[in-house]
Amino acid sequence: MKVLLILVLAVRLSAQLPTRAAIAGSNLDEAAIERGGALFAAQCAKCHGPAGRGTNPQTDLIRSTRVRTGEAVVHANAGLTQPQIEDLRVWLKLLLFSVSSKGNQDFLNILTGDPRKGELFFTKNCAKCHSVEGDLAGIGEKYDPSVLQSLWLNPRRSRTPRTVTVTPPGITGTLDRIDEFTLILKNPRREIPLTDESKVEIQDPLQPHFDLYPRLTDADIHNVTAFLATLK
Ligand code: HEC
Numbered sequence: 267m268k269v270l271l272i273l274v275l276a277v278r279l280s281a282q283l284p285t286r287a288a289i290a291g292s293n294l295d296e297a298a299i300e301r302g303g304a305l306f307a308a309q310c311a312k313c314h315g316p317a318g319r320g321t322n323p324q325t326d327l328i329r330s331t332r333v334r335t336g337e338a339v340v341h342a343n344a345g346l347t348q349p350q351i352e353d354l355r356v357w358l359k360l361l362l363f364s365v366s367s368k369g370n371q372d373f374l375n376i377l378t379g380d381p382r383k384g385e386l387f388f389t390k391n392c393a394k395c396h397s398v399e400g401d402l403a404g405i406g407e408k409y410d411p412s413v414l415q416s417l418w419l420n421p422r423r424s425r426t427p428r429t430v431t432v433t434p435p436g437i438t439g440t441l442d443r444i445d446e447f448t449l450i451l452k453n454p455r456r457e458i459p460l461t462d463e464s465k466v467e468i469q470d471p472l473q474p475h476f477d478l479y480p481r482l483t484d485a486d487i488h489n490v491t492a493f494l495a496t497l498k
């Protein structure tokens with residue numbers, strides 16, 4: 267019984283991966299695709315899914331504007347060599363290519379939502395921070411629907427820094443990076459070692475977006491995108 271389950275799962279996962287036809291049609295280097303695909307499966311798929319669709323909206327690389335524009339390929343300090351990063355870049359391009367041009371339902375049907383329901387959802391959940399006549403005026407004209415969707419699901423971090431306060435020594439600044447041992451501030455430029463005594467408070471203006479994820483249904487996502495697309 268266990269064996270059967272694993273087989274079914276394997277078929278479902280591989281069904282989402284690019285087909286031979288997509289590989290041929292993409293005009294990407296096949297050797298790089300193979301290396302990038304293997305690396306992705308080994309090191310990235312557990313969080314980003316085998317086809318990059320993520321295990322939640324935050325880890326969906328296919329909907330990410332930064333991946334789409336080539337701005338983001340790997341995490342900082344991922345310990346990968348430049349050739350490995352280039353292979354992953356090719357693999358991500360292939361994943362994007364196969365969903366955009368090979369009839370992936372989600373993508374082609376991105377505007378199947380109901381804009382009126384999207385507007386209701388917007389009024390209730392978004393209007394306290396955004397305005398269709400203000401900051402989001404004309405946004406439906408500026409971006410194509412897939413980019414629009416990834417913009418509101420994953421607003422660009424580069425535009426919206428996190429503020430962090432660390433005590434001791436009691437400094438507040440813009441967060442660059444943090445791991446278990448070190449906090450790196452961008453402004454003021456500072457590298458602060460962390461200990462068990464360190465108290466770190468991070469304020470993220472994008473947190474309301476991430477807080478939405480667990481509550482969003484596919485219908486909500488499509489409705490809101492359809493509504494934003496009408497803002498011309
Ligand atoms: C342990 C889970 C995990 C693993 C493993 C992982 N990632 Fe991620 N990744 C995340 C999470 C969570 C985010 C989103 C939040 C963030 O930026 O930290 C992310 C974000 C990204 C982004 C940025 C997307 C955006 O919109 O800015 C890229 C690109 C990315 N990952 C690529 C990779 C690649 C390539 C690998 C493998 C070499 C990988 N990740 C491995 C969890 C993971």
Ligand code: HEC
Nearest residue numbers: 388391392395396417418421422425426471472474475490
């Ligand atoms: C508590 C405040 C808050 C709430 C609630 C909120 N947002 Fe945002 N949103 C922000 C901030 C802050 C940014 C980053 C600044 C920016 O990019 O404009 C942002 C960015 C965006 C962007 C990217 C704009 C761009 O041009 O890059 C879109 C689109 C967006 N939000 C749509 C929405 C939608 C749709 C909802 C509701 C489902 C929502 N937001 C809920 C605060 C909020």
